[in-house]
Amino acid sequence: MGNKCRVLFVDDDARMLSGIRRLLTLQTDWEIFFAENGPEALELLNRNPLDIVISDMRMKGMDGAVLLDKIRHSYPDIVRIILSGQTSQQKLIEAIDRIHYYIPKPYDLGHLTDSIDTIHQMRNSLKNPEYRHMVANQTALPVVPSVYHKLLEQINSDHPDKQCLSQILRSDIGLLCGLLHIAGAGFSIQAAESAGLSSILARYDIGFLRELVQQGSIFKPMEGNSIFIEYLNQINRHSVRITSLAVSLARIDGLSPSQLRLLELFTTLHDVGKLILLDNRPEELRTILAPLTVAGHVGRQAETEQFGISHSELGAYLLSIWGFPRKIVESVYWHHSPQILRDSLPVRYLAIAETMLAATSDADSLLKKIGQHVSPEKLAQWMQLYQQWSHKEQEQDHAIFSYVSR
Secondary structure, eight states: OOSOOEEEEEOSOHHHHHHHHHHHHHHOOOEEEEESSHHHHHHHHHHSOOSEEEEOSSOSSSOHHHHHHHHHHHSTTSEEEEEESSOOHHHHHHHTTTOSEEEESSOOHHHHHHHHHHHHHHHHHOOOHHHHHHHHTOOSEEEOHHHHHHHHHHHTSSSOOHHHHHHHHHTOHHHHHHHHHHHGGGSOHHHHHHTHHHHHHHTSOHHHHHHHHHHOSSEEEOOSOHHHHHHHHHHHHHHHHHHHHHHHHHHHTTOOHHHHHHHHHHHHHTTHHHHHHHHHOHHHHHTTSSSBOTTSOBOHHHHHHHHSSOHHHHHHHHHHHTTOOHHHHHHHHTTTOTTTTTTOHHHHHHHHHHHHHTTOOSHHHHHHHHTSOOOHHHHHHHHHHHHHHHHHHHHHHHHHHHHHHO
C-alpha cells in the first residue's frame, strides 16, 4: 500500500480516544494521531502532514463541522469524516459540503478500518496531487438540467409518484451518486446486496429529498455549452443500457438476487469519473469529444493522453472518500481491466455487456475482453439474449429518456 496512512482522530471524550488507540494500534499499521478538541487538532495539522481526519460532531467549543470546514479551507485534499452518534439528519445535510462522509456511532471497527484502507489505497493511486485536490473538493456531481427539473416537479407536487421518482434518480448518475453519498456508512455492501437500489431509494421520503434540493450543494444541474449537456446525457444513457444488459446476462447465468443487486449498483456507477472530468476540465475535454465511441464515450486512451489519468481512477477515489464499499470502489477502479479482477462477477458482466454494445460482439472479441474461456454453448446463449434484449431495449430506452429529457 506504499507509505503509511496518517490518520487524526478528534473527540472530546478521552475514553473514546483511548479505546480507539487501543484497538487500532493492534489492528492497523497506520500512523495515528489524537486530539481532544478543535484547536489541538489544528495545531497537530500545522506540525504533521496528514491524510485523513475523523472527528466527532458534537464537541465543546469548536464542533466537528466547524473544525472540518477550517480543514477544508486550509488543507483541501485531506479526507474529512464525521464519526458521531448524536447528529441529526438536518445537521448532516447542512455539513455535507464540509465533510466527505459520516460514520455513525456505535461503529463497526472492521468497517472503519476497511473504509480508511480503501481510501488510502485509492489516494495512493492518484500520483498527481492536483487530481487528489480536485476529487477531494467534489461536493456534488453534474446533473442533466431536464432531469433535475423533473425531480423538482415531483418533489414539489401535491401527489408525488415514488415510482417515478425512483426512475428519475436511477436515470442520472449525478443524482443517484449524490443521494447514496448522503447515506454514508449506512450504505454498506450488505445493504446493496440485501436491499438493492429500489429499497435504498425507497428509504428517503419526499420531505428529505426536498431538504436536499433546498440545501443546494448536493445536486448540481449542468450549465454551459449544450455539447457538454449532451455528453452528460450520453453517459447516463449508456449507464442505463449497460446496467440493463449486464443484469439480463447475469440473470440467465443463474446469479443470485444479491449478486444481481450488487451488479446493478456497480454498473450504474462505473463511469462516475467521467462526470468529474466533465465538471472540472470541460474545455480540455472538448478537444477529445470528437472521437466518441459507438456508446457515446470518449476513449480511455484519449483521456489518458489528454489528462494523464482516466475516469476509472478518479471515480474510484471519489467513491472511496464518499464512503462507498470496497467491492464497488475496486470494481470501478478496475472496470477497464477485467483480467485483473478475475473473480469479480460485476466487472466480468460489465465487460461482456460493453463488448456487445460496442458492436463487436463476436466470439473472439468477447473471449479477449473477458480474458477467460467460455463454452460455445454459453456464448451462443449470450448472443441470443443480446439480440432479444437489443430489440426490446431500443423501445424502453427511448421511452425513459424521452420522458426525463423532454
